[in-house]
Each structure stands twice: as structure tokens, then as C-alpha cells.
Amino acid sequence: MLEIRNLHASVEGNEILRGVDLAVNAGEVHAIMGPNGSGKSTLAQVLAGHPAYEVTEGEVRYEGRSLLDLEPEERACNGLFLAFQYPVEIPGVSNSYFLKAALNAIRKHRGQEEMDAFDFLKLVKERIKLVELDESLLNRPVNEGFSGGEKKRNEIMHMAVLEPKLAILDETDSGLDIDALRIVASGVNQLRRSDNATIVVTHYQRLLNYIIPDFVHVLVDGRIAKSGGKELALALEAKGYEWVSDELKEAEAA
Amino acid sequence: MSRGVEQVETHLKNFERFSLNGSAHSPEWIRNLRQKAIARFAAQGFPTARDEEWRFTNVGPLAGFPSALARKSNVDEDQIEQVHGTACRGVHGTRLVFINGYHRPDLSTSVALPKGVIADGLCSAMTTSGELIEHHLGAYAPFDEKPFVALSTAFMRDGAFVYVPRETVVEAPIYLLYLFADREAGATAYPRNLVVVEREGQVVIIEHYVSLVGTPCFTNAVTEIVAGDHTTVEHIKIQDEHRQAFHVATIQSQVGSNGSFTSNNIAWGGKLSRNDVNVTLDGEGIDCTLNGLYVASGDQHMDNRTFLDHTKPRCNSHELYKGILGDEASGVFRGKIHVWEDAQKTDAKQTNKNLLLSDEATIDTMPQLEIFADDVKCTHGATVGQLEDEAIFYLRSRGIDRESARSILTHAFASDIISRISSEAVRQHLDAGLQSLLENSFRVEGGI
Ligand SMILES: Nc1ncnc2c1ncn2[C@@H]1O[C@H](COP(=O)(O)OP(=O)(O)O)[C@@H](O)[C@H]1O
Ligand SMILES: [Mg+2]
Numbered sequence: 001m002l003e004i005r006n007l008h009a010s011v012e013g014n015e016i017l018r019g020v021d022l023a024v025n026a027g028e029v030h031a032i033m034g035p036n037g038s039g040k041s042t043l044a045q046v047l048a049g050h051p052a053y054e055v056t057e058g059e060v061r062y063e064g065r066s067l068l069d070l071e072p073e074e075r076a077c078n079g080l081f082l083a084f085q086y087p088v089e090i091p092g093v094s095n096s097y098f099l100k101a102a103l104n105a106i107r108k109h110r111g112q113e114e115m116d117a118f119d120f121l122k123l124v125k126e127r128i129k130l131v132e133l134d135e136s137l138l139n140r141p142v143n144e145g146f147s148g149g150e151k152k153r154n155e156i157m158h159m160a161v162l163e164p165k166l167a168i169l170d171e172t173d174s175g176l177d178i179d180a181l182r183i184v185a186s187g188v189n190q191l192r193r194s195d196n197a198t199i200v201v202t203h204y205q206r207l208l209n210y211i212i213p214d215f216v217h218v219l220v221d222g223r224i225a226k227s228g229g230k231e232l233a234l235a236l237e238a239k240g241y242e243w244v245s246d247e248l249k250e251a252e253a254a
Numbered sequence: 255m256s257r258g259v260e261q262v263e264t265h266l267k268n269f270e271r272f273s274l275n276g277s278a279h280s281p282e283w284i285r286n287l288r289q290k291a292i293a294r295f296a297a298q299g300f301p302t303a304r305d306e307e308w309r310f311t312n313v314g315p316l317a318g319f320p321s322a323l324a325r326k327s328n329v330d331e332d333q334i335e336q337v338h339g340t341a342c343r344g345v346h347g348t349r350l351v352f353i354n355g356y357h358r359p360d361l362s363t364s365v366a367l368p369k370g371v372i373a374d375g376l377c378s379a380m381t382t383s384g385e386l387i388e389h390h391l392g393a394y395a396p397f398d399e400k401p402f403v404a405l406s407t408a409f410m411r412d413g414a415f416v417y418v419p420r421e422t423v424v425e426a427p428i429y430l431l432y433l434f435a436d437r438e439a440g441a442t443a444y445p446r447n448l449v450v451v452e453r454e455g456q457v458v459i460i461e462h463y464v465s466l467v468g469t470p471c472f473t474n475a476v477t478e479i480v481a482g483d484h485t486t487v488e489h490i491k492i493q494d495e496h497r498q499a500f501h502v503a504t505i506q507s508q509v510g511s512n513g514s515f516t517s518n519n520i521a522w523g524g525k526l527s528r529n530d531v532n533v534t535l536d537g538e539g540i541d542c543t544l545n546g547l548y549v550a551s552g553d554q555h556m557d558n559r560t561f562l563d564h565t566k567p568r569c570n571s572h573e574l575y576k577g578i579l580g581d582e583a584s585g586v587f588r589g590k591i592h593v594w595e596d597a598q599k600t601d602a603k604q605t606n607k608n609l610l611l612s613d614e615a616t617i618d619t620m621p622q623l624e625i626f627a628d629d630v631k632c633t634h635g636a637t638v639g640q641l642e643d644e645a646i647f648y649l650r651s652r653g654i655d656r657e658s659a660r661s662i663l664t665h666a667f668a669s670d671i672i673s674r675i676s677s678e679a680v681r682q683h684l685d686a687g688l689q690s691l692l693e694n695s696f697r698v699e700g701g702i
Pocket of ligand 1: 011012016034035036037038039040041042043052
């Protein structure tokens, strides 16, 4: 589904990603872990197409085509979804208006009819239950005045409505208490299907107790330093990230 | 020293002709008022760039406008269709239609109004309410330092007269619709409106300016509103004339103690427009709100000036003007707040926010605070900015294309003002108008 090869990306002239390789297949859940500042969000934003990041080398194939050639909205219309680490506040635009516009843009791209207000409301009311979010947040301006937890749950609610093929969750767990974490994780798990895939970006292992990954990758200094199964997350929890960076340095020295 | 000598001469000649014909049958007091106004205009001439009040607006095209008085022209069947098509749908109630500044009872709609309420053409009201009109007309809008008000007063013929007696609540808005329909280029209309609301009266007035033809025309309107103690008045002005139109308007309000006055000033039409909203807070405990929205694209120029005159203690004024400027459009916002020595405990807040959609668009924004009382709270702030890149990207990352994202965010910026208008029908009309404006009038921009 997704294949990243030797991806290098810079922001404001600083190279943040320095050769990332990653392959994700349908039905899989990948966790990307790593210390703060290692480039996890940069990777997520580059995949979503944020114009501030410049790809200097490498390529990304998504469903057989070059992802980097697509505009951000084309990526979304082709099933890519990014749950932002810091969801953006949009004063004056209601949450449901935004989501309806997004859903209909995607449906239009797929050649489907626009969903009318009635059907849309029915769908949203059903999906909002997955994340146990208050319905009143639908009529409020997007993220404005939402608590940290509400913002994160709202992102997952959008995901539940838009039904992406590849979802990237950037630190959706940070700032959530344990109950909220469980709610978000169960929401994500209920949306898992054999034909979609999820990349969970986190720097704690605790989310991975609820969303069980098939693969765990450790990003250090803009490169994947180590990959493994779900037990790698536990090892990281026990030994810390230095263990991986030290190993990496040794390997480079050799 | 008079300026634009030649153009002033033209207006004086026109006035001579007007006093022999159109003006000849008016009551003496009106003829005197006109005489005073034209004399004052002759003494001042047109403003120049040296006038602080007009520093950022080129008066040239206004002064040089042919200045033929718009005629009491007929409208054909098609145009009558258009009259109804351009109106705010869903605003039911009294509707006064004006063609080229002249009241047209045949195109207007009247409904039953509470006892004593008058909503009529100014001319026709003169025969029934002459004394009332004589008492108020021209008493509020000074023209000594205002050449365009002087000119408008000199040439006034017709307009709207609204009277709300004591303790009377007019539920449905009174809708004044002004249409320019002169097929010959170069005509000028001088609508003159007078709104008198007695103690504890309540009313909503809509002043809506549109064009039926695309020829260059000039509207120079003056509206005087006098609202007594404990009144609640909302004024909504919509300027949606075509892109060849010139539009200069003054709304002059005087509010009594404990009154609540709201002005909503929406402008997105015309080639060059200048709008003055002046409010004299002539009592204690008044609540005054000024909302404004100007949307300019192409080479449109929009100049907004507001003046809040806090004369007495314990009055609040909240002012929020927002502007969207794209292409090579230019805008001006100048908000003056004067707090007199007596006006202690004044709470005045002024905000002007501008969204620039292109590199060529410009805005000159100036607060002007003159405060002579010591125990007051006066704040002002102005912002000029672009759409936020992060917000655009957030929308795009969910599947919304760039143009739609920009349009959604721009619309949100503006609908903040529209949402403050009490009439839902007006809000809907404006929201739809704004939507089509954003979709069709702005050239596509680069950027994110
Ligand atoms: N938009 C940006 N402008 C400048 N520096 C940035 C930007 N985004 C990320 N960086 C820098 O890139 C590095 C990696 O950041 P990020 O990808 O957010 O890391 P992580 O998500 O792993 O904590 C950091 O040093 C950060 O300061
Ligand atoms: Mg991050």
C-alpha cells in the first residue's frame, strides 16, 4: 500500500528526515516511535503533503503511484488521512460544515453523489459514538475552545466518517487520560479492516497496549534505526531510546 | 478657497436649474436649507488629498462625475422583475422601493403597521407630516465641513421617511430598496432619508442599494436617524451596486439616554465608495454597536469612516469592522472616537481586522482617539493579515481543494459580521451574496 524509499526532507533548509525506508501493507498496523524531535511529525506531515516541508531525495509510492506528486487534497481523496498532533482551530467554520465539505469532496472524487444534510447527520451521529464525543461539538467552530482530549477525539471522529485507507495518527495519545486513551484506541480498533492500514506515531508505549501493532519502528535523527515486532515497544519502554541510538552509532562506527 | 473650481461651477449651474424646476414647488424652509447647503458647498469646494478626511481616497472621479440629476425614469417590465429579484427574499413587511432616488409607491409593498407608525416616501410624507419633517430634517447631519453632505442636502428631492411613535415596537424590518435604473451614463441620485424614533420605540431599518443597469452612476445619500431615550434601533446598510457605480453615503445618528443603537454596514459593490457612520451618543447609559464588512476585489476602492461621539457618561460602544481585499483593491478604515470631558465611565472598544488576499491589495487603517475624560476605558486594535497557511493545509489534508479551502476560510472571516445581524432573511441573503462574490469576483491567487 505504502512504500517509502530513502526519504529525505528539510524544513527551512534543515534536513530533518535523512533517509527513511518503510513499507506498509493493507491490514497492517505500524507503530513509529522515537524521542522528541526525531522527525516523526515531519514524516507524517510530508506524507500528508504539507508545503512547508521540502523533499530533497527519495520517493514514496502509494497504491502504485507517486504520492509526492499529489496535492494534499488529492492524497486525502485517495484515502490518506492524517490525525494531527496539533489539530488546527478554525474560527467561524463549524465542525460539521468542515467535515461535510471534506466528505463530499472525497465522495465527488470517488464519483459518488454528494451526501445530503440528513444522511450526513445520521452518519456523523453514529460515528461520534465511537469516540464518545459530545454532539454539541459538531456545531462549534472547528477545535475552537475544545479541550486537548476533545481535539484528539475529534480527529478520530473525522477519520471514522472519512474512512481512509491509510490513517496516520500523530501522537493521538498525548494529553489523553487513560479513559480517553481507551476510547480512542477502541475507536481505532473498530475501524480496522483487512483493506486498510494504520500508522500510529507515538513516543509512549502505553497506547500500544490498546492498539496492538504488527510492526514497531524506531525513528532516531530522521532515520529508522530499528524495526521489530510489538515486543520492541516493550524493550524501548524498559531500556529507553538511548539504547537504540547507541546501537546505531556502534553500527555506523563499525 | 474653493477647490475643483470647474466642477464646482458645474454643480452650481445645475443647482440654478434645479431651483427653477425641481425645487421650485418645495416649501420655503426646504428651499432655504438647500440654499444654505449649496452656498456652503460653493465655499468649500471638493476635498483634496490634503484633507485629512479624504487622504486615502481620490476624489477626482467623484468631483469630475457629470453630475446630471438622475431622472424620475420609468422602469420596464423586465426591470420590475429585476427589482424583485435583487431584493432580500424573505424580508416581509413594509418595503419602500426607490428608482434613481425617487420613491415608487407602485413598486412598493405596504403592510399594516402599529398605530402612528409612518413609512413613506419623504416627498409624499411632506404633505401629511410636514411639521415633523421640518423639525428634524437637516438638524443632525452637519454639512459645514462635509462637501458631499452639503451637495446631497442641496439636491435632495426624495427618500424615505420613517416615524415610530412613543412606546411602539415595529416587529418586521422596514426595508428600503434603492435601485439605479438610468440607462444613460453619468446620472447622480441624492436619496435623503429621515428616521425618527420616539422614546421607547423599536425598529429595524434596512437600506439596500443595488443597480439595475451597468452604466456609471453616482449615489450620494444622507440618512439621518434620531432615536429618543430607551429606544432600540438597528440599522442595516447593504451597498451592492455594480462595478461602475460611485457611492458616497453618510449615516448620521443621534441616540438618547439608555438607547441601544446598532449599525451594520455591509459594502461590496461599486467602483469607488465612501461610507460615513457617525453616531452622537446624546445621553447616558447608551449601548452602541457598529459592525462593518467591506469586501473589495478587482480595482474597487472602499473607504469607511466611523465617528463615535461620546458626549455623556456611562455609554458603551463596541465597534468591529472587517475587510477582505483582493486583487488590486484598496480599502480605508478610519475610526474616530471622541470622548468629551463629561463622558466619564465611557467604555469604547474598536477593532478593525483586514484580510489581504493578494500582494497588490492594500488597506490604510487608522484609529483616531480623542479622549478628554480621565475615567474611561478605550481600546482599539487593527490587524492586517493573510489567511493562515496552517488552516488552509488542515482543510486540504481532509480532501478540500485549495480554492475551496481559501473560500471557506475567507467566508468564515466575513460571516462573523453577517452573523451579528438580527434578521435571518438578511443574513441568508448576505451569506449567499458573499459566497458568490468569493467564488466569482476574486481572481485566483497563488500561494499555499
Ligand atoms: N515547521 C518547522 N519549522 C522549523 N523546524 C521544524 C518544523 N517542523 C519540525 N521542525 C524541526 O524538526 C525537528 C523534528 O521535529 P518533529 O518532526 O516535530 O519531531 P517529533 O514529531 O519526532 O517530535 C525538530 O528539531 C523540529 O524543531
Ligand atoms: Mg511530533
